[in-house]
Amino acid sequence: MSRGLLLLLGTLALVAPRVALAQAQDSGDPEVAALRASFEYGKYAEVLDRAGARIDRGGLAEDELVELHKLAGLAAFNLGRMEDATRHLRALLRLDPDYGLDPFVVPPPAVTFLEDLKGEMTSELEFLRQERRLRQEREKAEAERRERERLEAEVQRRRAEELASQVTVRTVEKRNFLVNFVPFGAGQFQQGRNSLGIVFAATEGALAVTSIISFFAYESLFEEQDIPLDNVLDPDGRATVKVRFIPTSRGRQADTWQLLKLSSAAGFYTVYALGVVDALYHHEDQVIRTTVEPRAELPAAAPSPAPLPSRTSAAPGTQAPSASARVGLYRTSGGLGAGLTLFF
Numbered sequence: 001m002s003r004g005l006l007l008l009l010g011t012l013a014l015v016a017p018r019v020a021l022a023q024a025q026d027s028g029d030p031e032v033a034a035l036r037a038s039f040e041y042g043k044y045a046e047v048l049d050r051a052g053a054r055i056d057r058g059g060l061a062e063d064e065l066v067e068l069h070k071l072a073g074l075a076a077f078n079l080g081r082m083e084d085a086t087r088h089l090r091a092l093l094r095l096d097p098d099y100g101l102d103p104f105v106v107p108p109p110a111v112t113f114l115e116d117l118k119g120e121m122t123s124e125l126e127f128l129r130q131e132r133r134l135r136q137e138r139e140k141a142e143a144e145r146r147e148r149e150r151l152e153a154e155v156q157r158r159r160a161e162e163l164a165s166q167v168t169v170r171t172v173e174k175r176n177f178l179v180n181f182v183p184f185g186a187g188q189f190q191q192g193r194n195s196l197g198i199v200f201a202a203t204e205g206a207l208a209v210t211s212i213i214s215f216f217a218y219e220s221l222f223e224e225q226d227i228p229l230d231n232v233l234d235p236d237g238r239a240t241v242k243v244r245f246i247p248t249s250r251g252r253q254a255d256t257w258q259l260l261k262l263s264s265a266a267g268f269y270t271v272y273a274l275g276v277v278d279a280l281y282h283h284e285d286q287v288i289r290t291t292v293e294p295r296a297e298l299p300a301a302a303p304s305p306a307p308l309p310s311r312t313s314a315a316p317g318t319q320a321p322s323a324s325a326r327v328g329l330y331r332t333s334g335g336l337g338a339g340l341t342l343f344f
Contacts, residue, residue: 029054029060029061029064031050031054032054032060032064032067032068035047035050035051035054035068035071036067036071038050039071039074039075044075044076044078044079045075045079047071047072047075048072048075048076048079048081048084051068051069051071051072051075051088052072054068055068055069055072062095065095066092066095066096066099069088069089069091069092069095070088070089070092070099070101072084072088073085073086073087073088073089073092074106074110076088077089077109077110077113078110085113086117089113089114089117090117090121093114093117093118093121093125093128094124094128097125097126097128097129097132098129100114101114165294166292166293166294167292167293167294168290168291168292169290169291169292169293170288170289170290171288171289171290171291172286172287172288173286173287173288173289174285174286175190175191175283175284175285175286175287176190177283177285179279180276180279180280180283181276183200183204183272183275184200184201184204184205185197185198185199185200185201185204185275186279187275187276187278187279187280187283188200188275188278188279190279191279191282191283191284193282196278200271200274200275203271204268204271204272204275207264207265207267207268207271208264208268210260210264211261211264211265211268214257214258214260214261214264215261217257218254218257218258218261221246221247221250221253221254221257222244222245222246223244223245223246223247224242224243224244225242225243225245226240226241226242226243227240227241227242227243228240
């Protein structure tokens with residue numbers, strides 16, 4: 001690679017960052033960009049005067065103010081006006097205590113001059129660093145507070161929108177007192193205590209089925225037999241009597257089924273009585289429930305039909321009375337209803 005090409009690449013490497021920095025800073029005050037260009041062309045006196053005037057007018061962002069003090073300080077340093085250079089560079093350090101000049105862009109004497117000023121202002125710069133650090137913490141805390149307030153306001157706004165899109169429905173349920181005396185947990189089911197109602201229904205059902213089965217099993221043990229009897233009034237005739245009995249061989253089975261039938265019946269009525277007492281204890285004549293439901297939009301009402309012609313006749317010179325009908329929709333507890341209104 002030739003020596004000239006190496007020099008060209010080195011120059012581009014030094015100029016490219018400066019061009020990019022200048023383009024990034026051009027988005028601020030246009031006069032700051034103009035002063036930067038004048039400084040590049042060596043118009044130091046013009047830069048010093050115009051930068052001081054622009055600083056005095058105010059209305060600059062902190063980074064723009066830092067840039068103007070730097071340009072004015074370096075311009076004064078290049079002109080040999082050390083008092084003005086010291087004043088502007090001190091102001092620069094008070095804005096940014098850790099500011100440093102780029103040694104690849106700024107001549108070494110200017111860099112050394114700024115470093116000497118930092119040494120003279122060590123205690124002041126340390127105080128400014130602490131103050132700046134506290135200011136940044138306050139700004140961070142303030143930004144976090146504003147963000148929290150914004151999030152809370154957003155949550156409240158969404159909550160308000162949800163409430164506005166919902167409607168509170170109050171349901172009044174009237175309960176029948178006589179249902180409490182119905183077996184199989186009917187009273188508990190009416191009161192919404194379904195678990196206990198299932199217990200009563202299952203227990204009473206099992207006892208009832210057991211009692212019925214025991215009854216039919218006990219009845220199946222009976223036998224019928226005709227027993228002849230002598231007819232006292234008619235010695236030649238004979239009469240028979242049908243007898244229903246349980247054979248002695250089935251006596252043990254009969255006792256077992258009889259006991260099971262009676263005990264299951266007694267258990268059924270005991271559980272039934274407990275269910276009735278429990279239902280009466282928890283009985284309420286009416287229960288009011290409040291629910292929140294999404295607000296439903298009503299469909300557009302049907303167009304009103306044309307007025308109906310009147311069938312009454314009117315005297316000449318007078319206006320005949322007219323009749324009209326109107327159909328409308330309205331909200332009900334179960335949905336929508338329709339109504340017909342007649343006007344005479």
